[in-house]
Amino acid sequence: MAQVNDALIPAAAPAEFTGNCARIGQVSGEVSLDTLCAGQRARVQQMPQDSLLHCLGLRQGRSLRMIARQRFGGPVVVELDGRCVALGRSIARTISVTGTM
Numbered sequence: 001m002a003q004v005n006d007a008l009i010p011a012a013a014p015a016e017f018t019g020n021c022a023r024i025g026q027v028s029g030e031v032s033l034d035t036l037c038a039g040q041r042a043r044v045q046q047m048p049q050d051s052l053l054h055c056l057g058l059r060q061g062r063s064l065r066m067i068a069r070q071r072f073g074g075p076v077v078v079e080l081d082g083r084c085v086a087l088g089r090s091i092a093r094t095i096s097v098t099g100t101m
Contacts, residue, residue, distance in 0.1 A: 029098070030096040030097065030098050031096070031098075032092065032093050032094070032095060032096060033066075033076065033087070033092040033093070033095040033096075033097050034069070034076055034089050034092035034093045036066040036069075036097065037066065038066055038067060038068055038069065039065065039066065040065065040066050040099070041063060041064070041065045041066075041099070042063070042064060042065075042066070042097035042098060042099055043061065043063050043097060043098055043099075044059065044060050044061060044062050044064065044097055045060065045096045045097060045098050046060065047059075047060060047094065047096070048091075048094050050091075053091070056085050057080050057081050057085070058080060058087075058095070062080065064078045064079060064080045065078065065079040066078055067079055067084060073089050074089065075088055075089060075092075076089060076092045
């Protein structure tokens, strides 16, 4: 178990939907956050000016890692500054990212 924001989460996340994800490196330019595959790292390029996203630590130029894309259009979960943050799929679709090395 790992400790994230005072909550215990399993060390191995349950199986998730990984169909139709964008493999950064195989895609040139920007892709939307909701298309990343689990485990991929990316840098935020463009995003809406939303104070809630800003409060969550999501800002232009920040690096993140995709943790999970939930089934049936559910949220995406990203790791940002060592914290897991869940974002609605419609919001994740408005955030453009590029791959990082």
